[in-house]
Amino acid sequence: xxxxxxxxxxxxxxxxxxxxxxxxxxxxxxxxxxxxxxxxxxxxxxxxxxxxxxxxxxxxxxxxxxxxxxxxxxxxxxxxxxxxxxxxxxxxxxxxxxxxxxxxxxxxxxxxxxxxxxxxxxxxxxxxxxxxxxxxxxxxxxxxxxxxxxxxxxxxxxxxxxxxxxxxxxxxxxxxxxxxxxxxxxxxxxxxxxxxxxxxxxxxxxxxxxxxxxxxxxxxxxxx
Numbered sequence: 255x256x257x258x259x260x261x262x263x264x265x266x267x268x269x270x271x272x273x274x275x276x277x278x279x280x281x282x283x284x285x286x287x288x289x290x291x292x293x294x295x296x297x298x299x300x301x302x303x304x305x306x307x308x309x310x311x312x313x314x315x316x317x318x319x320x321x322x323x324x325x326x327x328x329x330x331x332x333x334x335x336x337x338x339x340x341x342x343x344x345x346x347x348x349x350x351x352x353x354x355x356x357x358x359x360x361x362x363x364x365x366x367x368x369x370x371x372x373x374x375x376x377x378x379x380x381x382x383x384x385x386x387x388x389x390x391x392x393x394x395x396x397x398x399x400x401x402x403x404x405x406x407x408x409x410x411x412x413x414x415x416x417x418x419x420x421x422x423x424x425x426x427x428x429x430x431x432x433x434x435x436x437x438x439x440x441x442x443x444x445x446x447x448x449x450x451x452x453x454x455x456x457x458x459x460x461x462x463x464x465x466x467x468x469x470x471x472x473x474x475x476x477x478x
Contacts, residue, residue, distance in 0.1 A: 255270075256269050256270050267315055268313060268314070268315045270315070271311075271312050271313075271314075271315040271316065271319060271320065272312050272313065272315075274312070274319060274320050274323045275308060275309075275311070275312025275313075275319045275323075276312075277323050278302065278308070278312075278319060278322045278323035278326060279299045279302050279303045280299065281323055281326040281327045281330060282295075282298050282299045282302045282322075282326050283295045283296065283298065283299035284326075284327075284330045285298075285326045285327075285329055285330045285333075286298035286299070288330055288333050288334070289333070302322075307468070308322070317355055317356040318356055318358070320355050320356060321352055321355055321356040321358065321359055321362075324348055324349075324351055324352040324355065325349070325352055325359075325362075325363065325366070327348055328345045328346075328348035328349045328352065329345070329366075329370070330345075331344045331345035331348065332345040332370055332374075335377075335381075336377055339381045339384050342381070342384065342385070342388055343384075343388045343391070346388050346389070346391070346392045347392070347395065349363055349367060349392070350392050350395040350396055353396060353399055354399065360403060426452075426455050426456070426459065427452070429455070430450050430451065430452065430455050433450045434446045434447065434449075434450040437449065437450060
């Protein structure tokens with residue numbers, strides 16, 4: 255739609271993501287206000303609006319900022335289902351949409367929805383008939399995704415990027431074995447095992463990746 259209006263150019267590519275990024279600020283306000291009050295809502299949306307991560311993700315047309323919008327909106331409607339049970343259906347539909355937007359939703363959303371269900375189990379039990387119908391409808395909406403989720407193409411990015419189960423895991427293990435082998439030539443093997451092992455190696459990779467992703471250099475020097 256954006257390209258049809260603005261043509262095939264950089265602006266048309268970035269505009270939908272930027273628009274959704276702005277909308278996410280509003281849905282954050284709605285959600286925080288619902289949870290707390292208007293002052294907290296204004297503070298929450300202000301912090302998101304000036305968040306370097308959110309600005310970069312919106313500007314570079316990443317799918318991750320779309321997930322912020324849909325999950326915050328879905329959660330807002332979920333919290334309103336006590337006022338009208340139809341809001342629960344709207345919430346579940348929006349959560350289902352998020353599955354089609356960003357693959358991290360495949361892991362995050364089920365766990366998050368389960369957490370919400372546990373917290374509000376007493377209120378959900380009061381509308382158990384509607385809950386069953388809405389849940390079945392949600393499953394139907396997600397059925398087209400099943401072939402992709404369980405296929406190699408659907409899991410390819412995870413296999414490529416994950417350092418725990420992905421391709422890079424082999425490189426990390428080879429490096430551990432190499433360093434441990436060099437170490438055992440000069441030090442006791444038990445000492446080398448304590449220094450060079452999967453736990454420390456994976457932990458180091460995770461911490462380095464996490465800090466680099468949130469670093470000033472990443473946001474302000476590499477951002478396009």
